[in-house]
Amino acid sequence: MSSPVKVSVIYYSSTGTNTELARTLAAEAEKAGAEVRVRRVAELAPDAAIDSNPAWRANVTATADIPVATADDVVWADAVIFGSPTRYGNIAAQLKQFIDTLGPQWQQGLLADKVYSGFTSSATLHGGQESTLLALYQTIHHFGGIIVSPGYTHGSKFVDGNPYGTSHVDSQGQTPVDEVTRTAAAVQAARVVRVAGALKAGQAGQAG
Numbered sequence: 001m002s003s004p005v006k007v008s009v010i011y012y013s014s015t016g017t018n019t020e021l022a023r024t025l026a027a028e029a030e031k032a033g034a035e036v037r038v039r040r041v042a043e044l045a046p047d048a049a050i051d052s053n054p055a056w057r058a059n060v061t062a063t064a065d066i067p068v069a070t071a072d073d074v075v076w077a078d079a080v081i082f083g084s085p086t087r088y089g090n091i092a093a094q095l096k097q098f099i100d101t102l103g104p105q106w107q108q109g110l111l112a113d114k115v116y117s118g119f120t121s122s123a124t125l126h127g128g129q130e131s132t133l134l135a136l137y138q139t140i141h142h143f144g145g146i147i148v149s150p151g152y153t154h155g156s157k158f159v160d161g162n163p164y165g166t167s168h169v170d171s172q173g174q175t176p177v178d179e180v181t182r183t184a185a186a187v188q189a190a191r192v193v194r195v196a197g198a199l200k201a202g203q204a205g206q207a208g
């Protein structure tokens with residue numbers, strides 16, 4: 001029997017929206033049959049900044065039990081789903097810093113031939129979600145990764161409207177993750193697991 005697809009959900013979140021998205025995508029990937037790791041990247045901000053925003057401190061406390069991401073979490077996985085809040089239309093520095101530690105693994109070719117996908121949230125509509133995901137996906141080209149975005153592959157994609165990845169407008173924490181976004185996460189996770197499974201089976205066939 002073939003081993004399950006291994007998925008790492010690796011994310012950054014300040015105020016909890018991307019934590020919620022990460023947990024949702026992880027649960028959906030498990031439902032799709034994957035073995036899943038959820039990992040948060042290391043926080044870089046000083047305590048003074050975190051304490052200036054109660055939602056930020058609450059998220060740090062609530063996620064203390066989630067392991068901090070390491071390079072092995074990427075190398076281990078057949079598929080990696082990265083997530084970050086939109087920051088000026090780009091990914092957060094914390095996630096970029098994690099990605100920038102992957103140089104040795106990149107150099108050894110250990111990041112190539114895997115499936116990658118992304119998710120994000122922003123405060124405002126048209127606030128840069130697509131540019132954030134495209135910025136993330138630029139890096140994946142350098143990895144030699146295989147980008148599996150949801151596309152318009154399911155009827156629900158015409159409702160959430162983002163073919164680049166799951167995204168949510170949180171209105172500065174005023175709009176919680178809703179059914180539309182949860183459905184987007186389910187569609188994305190299922191597609192990632194399905195494609196990564198096919199790729200894994202093909203690679204195993206070539207090796208055999």
Ligand SMILES: Cc1cc2nc3c(=O)[nH]c(=O)nc-3n(C[C@H](O)[C@H](O)[C@H](O)COP(=O)(O)O)c2cc1C
Pocket residue numbers: 012013014015016017018019084085086087088089090121122123124125126127128169170171172173
């Ligand atoms: C430095 C900074 C830059 C941000 N840039 C944007 C932006 O370009 N567009 C936007 O709509 N929201 C922006 N936001 C808001 C966050 O993207 C938004 O609140 C996000 O959903 C927070 O996710 P989190 O709860 O996982 O941290 C920014 C927030 C910060 C702190």
